[in-house]
Amino acid sequence: MIGNSESLISDPLDRELVQAVQGGIPLVVNPYAAIAEQIGTGETDVIRRLERLLESGDIRRFGVVVRHRELGYRANAMVVWDVNDKRVSEIGRLIGRQSCVTLCYRRPRRSGRWRYNLFCMIHGRSREGVLNNLQLLIENCGLETIEHEVLFSRRRFKQRGARYVTQKESRDPLPCQTSLTVE
Amino acid sequence: MAQKESILDRPLNELERRLLNDFQEGFPLTSRPFRTIAESVGCTEDEAMHTLQQLQSNQLISRVGPVFRPNRVGASTLAAMEVPAERLQVVADIVNGYGEVNHNYEREHQLNLWFVVTAANRDMLESILLEIEHTTGLEVIDLPMIEDFHINLGFPLQWL
Numbered sequence: 440m441i442g443n444s445e446s447l448i449s450d451p452l453d454r455e456l457v458q459a460v461q462g463g464i465p466l467v468v469n470p471y472a473a474i475a476e477q478i479g480t481g482e483t484d485v486i487r488r489l490e491r492l493l494e495s496g497d498i499r500r501f502g503v504v505v506r507h508r509e510l511g512y513r514a515n516a517m518v519v520w521d522v523n524d525k526r527v528s529e530i531g532r533l534i535g536r537q538s539c540v541t542l543c544y545r546r547p548r549r550s551g552r553w554r555y556n557l558f559c560m561i562h563g564r565s566r567e568g569v570l571n572n573l574q575l576l577i578e579n580c581g582l583e584t585i586e587h588e589v590l591f592s593r594r595r596f597k598q599r600g601a602r603y604v605t606q607k608e609s610r611d612p613l614p615c616q617t618s619l620t621v622e
Numbered sequence: 623m624a625q626k627e628s629i630l631d632r633p634l635n636e637l638e639r640r641l642l643n644d645f646q647e648g649f650p651l652t653s654r655p656f657r658t659i660a661e662s663v664g665c666t667e668d669e670a671m672h673t674l675q676q677l678q679s680n681q682l683i684s685r686v687g688p689v690f691r692p693n694r695v696g697a698s699t700l701a702a703m704e705v706p707a708e709r710l711q712v713v714a715d716i717v718n719g720y721g722e723v724n725h726n727y728e729r730e731h732q733l734n735l736w737f738v739v740t741a742a743n744r745d746m747l748e749s750i751l752l753e754i755e756h757t758t759g760l761e762v763i764d765l766p767m768i769e770d771f772h773i774n775l776g777f778p779l780q781w782l
Contacts, residue, residue: 457690460687462685462687463684464685464687466656466674466678466686468656468667470655471651471653486652486653489651489688490651492688496691497690497691498689499690499691500646500647500688501648501688501689502645502646502647502687502776503646503649503674503683503776504646504684504686504687505646505683505684505776505777505779506682506683506684517736527769528771531769531771532771534771535771538778540772541777543770543771544692544700544767544771544772545767545768545770545771546766546767546768547766552761552763553702553763553765558700558765590731591729591730592729592730593727593729593730594714594728595726595727596715596726596727596737597723597725597726597737598724598726599684599685599724599725
């Protein structure tokens with residue numbers, strides 16, 4: 440499953456729709472009509488396609504995506520765990536259900552460079568708040584014996600929704616690729 | 623010139639709080655979604671639309687739209703780098719230069735730069751990581767998701 444590269448949305452118009460809405464819908468009176476016009480179909484078709492993508496789970500949710508920091512949730516910690524591979528799915532599901540956790544993924548280990556195979560994200564209004572939540576998480580889920588590290592964020596260099604650039608579209612050029620020398 | 627009152631200079635009002643909290647999922651897929659919202663929260667269509675526009679222009683929301691299931695629409699990965707402190711801003715700028723990078727954070731760890739890359743497919747993803755390695759002369763550790771355990775229903779906000 441690592442590096443699943445096949446796009447499972449294959450319908451060409453669905454892909455155009457994904458491209459049109461991935462950065463957000465326009466906040467106008469008839470947003471779906473505006474999108475429909477952009478991709479050359481009707482408003483009803485746009486709505487029906489979005490409903491279908493929601494039903495299939497390709498769209499997990501459709502709505503307001505908040506910016507945590509700006510809303511006062513200034514502390515965010517990525518907590519990484521070194522879980523026995525045999526138990527990682529069970530522990531992952533347990534952690535993923537806790538209300539303070541906003542993401543929970545299994546990822547690969549990298550020999551000699553990275554030992555942790557389970558990642559979760561905890562947001563909070565303060566560092567102390569995040570650490571308190573982590574302590575509760577450890578107690579609730581019985582994680583006392585599992586090695587972990589807490590990686591608080593410092594600077595945020597970028598945050599925005601994913602852009603699923605389609606194959607036919609060219610990539611953003613690397614700015615100043617030749618002149619930007621790194622000391 | 624009188625400064626326009628900013629939404630950020632005062633506590634959020636009830637309408638703003640409801641729009642932020644109650645429509646993280648199930649945003650209406652109707653011809654006039656702001657009218658649907660207005661009916662449910664008890665304001666006018668115009669108020670609902672303008673308040674969301676204002677929340678967006680003040681960057682309290684990043685967008686209104688879909689959150690895709692990871693790796694269903696394209697390929698994505700979490701990448702980590704160990705960057706000498708004095709080069710961090712420059713390397714972060716190089717990483718930010720890619721349209722495929724949507725999150726990029728400094729974190730408290732020996733591996734101090736963490737970013738998410740999303741592309742149409744795995745090959746494009748790998749070529750970006752290689753290019754970053756080549757440009758910076760630093761190793762990029764590629765940590766794609768294997769399994770997702772979280773059901774993303776949004777982020778419940780608690781007001782102070």
